[in-house]
Amino acid sequence: MEQLAQIVAEAPARLASVADLAELETLEAELVGRRSVLAELQRNIGSLPPERRPEVGRALQQARAELERLISRRRAELEREAENLLLEDDRVDVTLEAYRLPGGGEHLIQQTIEEVCEIFIGLGYVVATGPEAELGYYNFDALNTPPTHPSRLESDTLYLDWGDPADEVLLRTHTSPMQARFMEAHDPPVYVVVPGKVYRADTPDATHSPVFHQIEGLAVDRNITMSDLKGTLAHFAREFFGPGQRIRLLPHFFPFTEPSAEMHAACFHCEGNGTSCRVCGGSGWIELMGCGMVDPAVFEAVGYDPGDVTGFAFGMGVERLAQVRHGLSPIRHVFENDVRVLRQFRGIA
Ligand code: DAH
Numbered sequence: 001m002e003q004l005a006q007i008v009a010e011a012p013a014r015l016a017s018v019a020d021l022a023e024l025e026t027l028e029a030e031l032v033g034r035r036s037v038l039a040e041l042q043r044n045i046g047s048l049p050p051e052r053r054p055e056v057g058r059a060l061q062q063a064r065a066e067l068e069r070l071i072s073r074r075r076a077e078l079e080r081e082a083e084n085l086l087l088e089d090d091r092v093d094v095t096l097e098a099y100r101l102p103g104g105g106e107h108l109i110q111q112t113i114e115e116v117c118e119i120f121i122g123l124g125y126v127v128a129t130g131p132e133a134e135l136g137y138y139n140f141d142a143l144n145t146p147p148t149h150p151s152r153l154e155s156d157t158l159y160l161d162w163g164d165p166a167d168e169v170l171l172r173t174h175t176s177p178m179q180a181r182f183m184e185a186h187d188p189p190v191y192v193v194v195p196g197k198v199y200r201a202d203t204p205d206a207t208h209s210p211v212f213h214q215i216e217g218l219a220v221d222r223n224i225t226m227s228d229l230k231g232t233l234a235h236f237a238r239e240f241f242g243p244g245q246r247i248r249l250l251p252h253f254f255p256f257t258e259p260s261a262e263m264h265a266a267c268f269h270c271e272g273n274g275t276s277c278r279v280c281g282g283s284g285w286i287e288l289m290g291c292g293m294v295d296p297a298v299f300e301a302v303g304y305d306p307g308d309v310t311g312f313a314f315g316m317g318v319e320r321l322a323q324v325r326h327g328l329s330p331i332r333h334v335f336e337n338d339v340r341v342l343r344q345f346r347g348i349a
Helices: 002-017 021-032 037-047 053-090 108-121 177-185 226-241 296-301 318-326 332-336 339-345
Strands: 133-135 159-161 169-171 190-199 211-221 247-254 257-266 285-294 310-317
Touching (some): 002 053, 021 037, 021 053, 108 226, 108 318, 177 190, 177 296, 211 226, 226 247, 226 285, 226 310, 257 310, 285 318
Antiparallel strands (some): 133 169, 190 211, 211 310, 247 257, 257 285, 285 310
């Protein structure tokens, strides 16, 4: 009993010195476990004279109760400490600066396409797209371009399936085939713009690339005249370049329009005054697109009645528009995707 009294007396200090729950388990086994001094005494109680048993039994019971109280108090303490440690470890420092990803932006060409389309959407046009692998029929025949036309030579056009003009497949050389496709699929009136990639058998240099972008336009309705064409293109030029922008139409030839014209914009750099202007070369004008009144043969090819409707069409080069507007040359800058170049045109539109 003396030994037990000492164990109980020392217990608070020993419990205080355990560092964690695992150590507490070990000490608990030693103090009150099946092989503890206390358990041993409780097991041997039967060997005492019967009159002493109740008194010793009660003392042992009290000692056990005291030890268990001390142990559970220490356990609660250690559990709280462990929990705090866990919370401490788990803490997220929300004041840390986030890792910044470099912001992306739309490519100059895409920005230009969207800006041009927006201008025509404002005039009631819809936007359509078509296949880049195109039938010779739509790229040429439906557009009044005969099999003997020089642009159909392999030296100009990239063919995927070459041979009989009736079913040849090629990489479209312009967005104009969508004129025919769109009219075949829709009754007049038609007001549509068609952005997309086009391909030519060109060797890349400062002004040529085997792939570039065009935006086609087509308006077909009753009583459309050449003044509608000129007014529409003048409006486009003012929206795209600025309110004072002037344009002119110069006679030209395209198989699918009659009459046909080249549309020029007044050089925004020298306004026609600079004989050695680096933008227009001194002419004062910059060629921007081909255009004209839709040839009746094209209407016939798509099943429209040329006696009932008239229309105009135009096709512009997107790289050219972007280059002219930003003084960007050579054309490869647009395709190389050097971020030092692209960054300069982030969100300009
Ligand atoms: N498709 C012509 C080209 O690529 C451009 C063009 C000229 C389109 C006259 C037209 C047009 O719609 O009417 O050179």
